[in-house]
Amino acid sequence: MAVTVGRLRPCNLLDWKFVLLSHNTVRGAAGATILNAELLASLGKLEPVAVAVARA
Numbered sequence: 001m002a003v004t005v006g007r008l009r010p011c012n013l014l015d016w017k018f019v020l021l022s023h024n025t026v027r028g029a030a031g032a033t034i035l036n037a038e039l040l041a042s043l044g045k046l047e048p049v050a051v052a053v054a055r056a
Contacts, residue, residue: 004021011017040046 002023004023005018006021007017007019009017037046
């Protein structure tokens with residue numbers, strides 16, 4: 001996965017303004033989704049399926 005930063009400029013409100021361009025051909029969208037899910041799980045942001053089904 002590659003990220004390119006461009007148009008970096010100072011901002012009075014947010015410190016910096018910039019544009020990011022990402023390219024995920026190597027990893028693929030499915031791989032990035034799994035990585036995001038693993039991150040959310042490690043942060044405790046996901047609930048077990050049984051809890052979600054019980055609430056539905």
